[in-house]
């Protein structure tokens with residue numbers, strides 16, 4: 163009998179899954195309105211990860227530079243002793259929690275370390291630039307329900323790689339196309355978008371704001387502006403003044419899009435019928451990523467495509483919108499107070515500068531040494547403090563730990579979680595037992611808290627789950643029985659153009675920043691994009707043999723300049739890595755693509771040569787503004 167459970171990976175599709183515990187197979191839950199009976203490659207092959215020979219299934223303690231197996235009592239005892247000592251000054255404790263595991267119980271480590279008053283991280287690696295941009299425009303993070311794109315006449319997909327990052331949105335787009343909806347994808351190319359698009363436009367990476375600006379210019383010149391839309395905005399004169407001062411041809415040049423293509427995008431938005439706008443996460447991983455998102459939103463708004471069915475600008479929703487916290491049920495620890503925050507996108511220097519120094523670090527759900535820019539500096543800075551890592555693989559972060567604690571992974575422990583795309587709360591049931599000594603994170607945190615000299619006591623798991631579900635009025639029994647509950651929200655966000663700013667009005671961006679000049683030594687841009695078959699760094703070791711592949715357009719002069727008989731290196735101001743160069747059709751001549759998440763110990767981690775660079779909003783990380791070149795050595 164299959165068991166209904168759910169994927170807890172950091173992915174907006176957040177699938178409800180059927181797991182056969184004997185056959186150890188996974189398929190999508192056919193009853194789930196978004197999963198609709200199928201799942202992606204990374205979810206479908208998750209048992210390979212659970213059953214991997216290299217999985218860590220016993221606590222490990224580092225002694226004289228070597229990991230040795232230990233029991234839980236010993237390993238947790240050692241962690242508790244170090245944590246109790248560091249607790250004399252809670253700022254010397256640092257919690258680095260990731261989103262490798264999402265869920266109500268998955269919050270246990272954040273809640274426990276908050277109760278300890280530890281240092282934490284600020285800044286963001288993922289989507290916060292676009293979130294901040296969207297909140298500036300709309301006043302809140304929201305979008306139409308994903309199925310509403312079936313009511314669109316046209317869909318403009320600004321850089322969302324749905325074939326890899328969201329196969330269920332890809333399926334929705336395919337359904338829409340069957341009904342006659344046309345899809346236009348705007349991206350730097352080389353992503354296979356032509357497969358699911360009627361038309362594609364290639365944009366210079368990092369510069370969508372100029373293309374959107376050119377479209378706004380054409381709206382202004384047409385004189386055909388919807389007066390009702392303008393009354394729903396707080397600052398139209400400021401945007402009009404800005405667009406008036408800009409030249410259409412200059413805007414097209416700045417994004418490397420032809421005037422004809424910019425006019426086509428305008429036509430797509432100006433024609434009758436509604437246009438749904440999808441905004442990918444890639445275009446906000448640039449130094450002006452926030453502005454890119456704001457100008458795209460402005461096109462959706464000015465064309466009257468916000469607050470209507472079949473329209474909408476889709477960035478994301480909050481995956482926590484339907485779930486509450488249980489932090490207030492914790493006994494012991496400190497009352498909530500401001501904590502020291504270290505900037506995650508510049509973590510190496512932040513750790514080096516920290517005063518008082520960080521003495522104890524707890525890392526869970528995050529391969530931080532792999533995923534932050536300038537990651538060698540982080541690896542270096544983590545050699546000093548006592549480091550506990552809760553993870554099941556000997557990846558770049560785990561290798562640096564003093565103690566590794568092996569967690570039960572998804573399908574092996576219970577939780578409840580939401581999605582940043584759809585509105586179902588899913589139940590992740592424990593479908594199979596964890597191997598060896600692996601234990602659910604929640605149990606690990608509860609025991610850690612209880613064993614402290616001055617204990618911090620977590621409620622039991624059922625109490626936490628029930629508390630988290632209260633916000634959406636879901637009972638734990640109901641969730642366990644059905645495997646998911648769809649929470650009701652208005653299907654159209656900002657209906658009637660009523661926005662979440664106090665005055666109910668929309669905010670346009672008022673400045674357009676020029677794209678910074680590229681260093682002539684590093685003329686290409688390094689796009690470290692998601693891979694379809696894995697999430698981030700959760701890649702089997704066997705798939706990381708040889709040198710990592712980078713892709714470049716065949717007609718790129720930088721490719722012609724390479725000697726295939728010699729070794730190729732990807733070079734940035736931060737260093738060089740040996741790579742294999744392959745060609746891909748249609749990629750913008752300024753770009754190089756590498757799939758992200760490869761490990762340092764295999765020479766596959768691009769973050770070794772990616773510098774720390776901040777985006778313009780939300781303290782995001784501008785990974786894709788990294789200049790680079792290819793050379794023979």
Ligand SMILES: Nc1nc2c(c(=O)[nH]1)N[C@H]1C(S)=C(S)[C@@H](COP(=O)(O)OP(=O)(O)OC[C@H]3O[C@@H](n4cnc5c(=O)[nH]c(N)nc54)[C@H](O)[C@@H]3O)O[C@H]1N2
Pocket residue numbers: 172260261262263287288289447526527528529530532533534552553554555557569570571572603690691697698699700758759768769772785
């Ligand atoms: N160069 C470059 N780097 C990037 C990006 C980029 O575009 N370019 N993008 C960034 C983005 S979008 C993101 S979201 C981040 C992701 O960065 P991370 O959050 O570090 O992502 P993962 O590599 O998936 O690591 C998650 C870890 O959680 C562990 N894990 C899984 N389930 C559980 C569990 O139940 N319990 C515990 N304790 N651990 C578990 C996994 O084994 C894995 O090691 O990376 C960022 N890094």
Ligand SMILES: Nc1nc2c(c(=O)[nH]1)N[C@H]1C(S)=C(S)[C@@H](COP(=O)(O)OP(=O)(O)OC[C@H]3O[C@@H](n4cnc5c(=O)[nH]c(N)nc54)[C@H](O)[C@@H]3O)O[C@H]1N2
Pocket residue numbers: 172173174202204288289320321322323324326327328348349350351353365366367368369370442443444445448689690691692693694695696697698786
């Ligand atoms: N299989 C799989 N699925 C995942 C993940 C995974 O690691 N693997 N990660 C999950 C997470 S945490 C995230 S954040 C999402 C990421 O999902 P996506 O946003 O789809 O992924 P990215 O690879 O970051 O960027 C996507 C696209 O952005 C385009 N792009 C880059 N720069 C620009 C630009 O300047 N303008 C335009 N128009 N396009 C640009 C690239 O062509 C690329 O195809 O996926 C989620 N889903």
Ligand SMILES: [Mo]
Pocket residue numbers: 172287288289
């Ligand atoms: Mo992400």
